[in-house]
Amino acid sequence: MTKGLSTEVIDTIQASRKPVTNAIYAKIWKKFCTWCRDYPPSPENPNLSQILDFLQAGFSLGLKPSTLKVQISALSIYFDFPLADHRWIKRFIKGCSRIKPHIHNPVPSWDLSLVLNILTEPPFEPLDSANMKILTFKTIFLISITTARRLGEIQALSRREPFLRILDDQIILKLDPLFLPKVVSEFHRRQEIILPSFCANPKSEREKKWQTLDVRRCVLFYLEATKEWCKDSSLLVNFGGKNRGLKASKATLARWIKSTISLCYKTANTSLPGDIKAHSTRAMATSWAEKRGASLDQICRAATWSSSSTFAKHYRLDIASQEDLAFGRKILQAVVPPK
Structure with missing residues (x-):
């Protein structure tokens, strides 16, 4: 009207x-x-x-x-x-x-620990010998899982200053000012995205393995590997075909994330559970962050949710820790009769 x-x-x-x-x-x-x-x-x-x-x-x-x-x-x-x-x-x-009540399946559709462990091994490591496809897969997955951001926001990340700042212990990214997020507000448009270093100074073999999951390290490798043929200011660009060097679409980013998870399961010689969605990294990241002690305020700020009810209703997953499993295992130990 x-x-x-x-x-x-x-x-x-x-x-x-x-x-x-x-x-x-x-x-x-x-x-x-x-x-x-x-x-x-x-x-x-x-x-x-x-x-x-x-x-x-x-x-x-x-x-x-x-x-x-x-x-x-x-x-x-x-x-x-x-x-x-x-x-x-x-x-x-x-x-x-x-x-028809809303049914939220709180069970994780894939195993984050399996994927992260495979990312520390060949073909994803060492990075300096990984091909461009593998390097791209690892980069987009680590960015997605450590930021819990929507694909549209990840696509809007830039590789040029002042929207990218490289510090000793982190990379600070800002959304392209022309990008309109799902919620158009000063908070959502101006919020910085932090990619922190992880085990930057390893002192043991285990810490050296963990360092391979350092998203800052991975992004620096990626920027160096793409700088000669990159044709766009976007952080993530296509690595092959006629669009090589141009900004990757959201559909392409989603396909890369799903391909990373699928390749990790294939490398681990484990069958892929069901239909994997790229958006699932958002639920996986925030749920594990809560499990490891992140406050609801920190989770909502990182994921740009205005209310914790969004996380609780749509994204929180039931992730069982070893402590959660201990009670049931104690009962099953009854199979061993006491002496």
């Missing part, structure tokens, strides 16, 4: 949302208009009953409550009315959530 606004004003208002969001909302509006052909009145003047019938039709076809909420947001924009605040809409969504 234009409400008599000029085209320029409408374009400016639409710029408040990401292009992909506008595209999704437009698709929902088109679907609603098509649906209204069989369920009058016209889409320009619907009543609440008609809107609820549209939502019910989608729910009956298997749409999740979260998807219905997106539809409500889209229709609210077109009708210029906060549908989500209406008591009937609230109760409808609550009913949908009770019928």
Whole structure:
């Protein structure tokens, strides 16, 4: 609905949302208009009953409550009315959530310790003899797992100053100022991303092995290896094909992360468990950080969540430590009768 606004004003208002969001909302509006052909009145003047019938039709076809909420947001924009605040809409969504509750699988889909251990061995080490594909795989995985950032944010990292600063014990990165994060705020746009060193001065064989997981060290190797043929200011670039040296897409970054996990399982001669998603590194990183003593405030700040409820509801995994396993193992030791 234009409400008599000029085209320029409408374009400016639409710029408040990401292009992909506008595209999704437009698709929902088109679907609603098509649906209204069989369920009058016209889409320009619907009543609440008609809107609820549209939502019910989608729910009956298997749409999740979260998807219905997106539809409500889209229709609210077109009708210029906060549908989500209406008591009937609230109760409808609550009913949908009770019928089809959100099920979060808290079990890790892959083993972080297995992957990290393989990353300390050939073909990932030594780095100076690893090929470009292997070096890229290790670099993107370590960045992803040590920062818990979204792929869009990792893609927006730059290799040029002042957005990259190399210090003795860390690398400090800033997002490209032209990049718009999922939440457009000063906090999200200005927050620094820290890549810390790990076992920088090893004193034992075990610490030397751990040092191979130093993300700062890995990124420095990567920057040196790509500087001669890199054609873009982006930190992560394509290593082969016609796009060699150009900025890697989010889809490419996701494929590299999944390929890294898959290769680690193959190297360990272990079958890959199910369908691995690149986004799973976000849950894995934050859950292990909590397990090792990171506060919820630290976790939310690193992952750019405004509330710890997002972590608790959607990302926290049940990671059993040796202490957690001790109780059950004590019981099973009953198989050995006391002397």
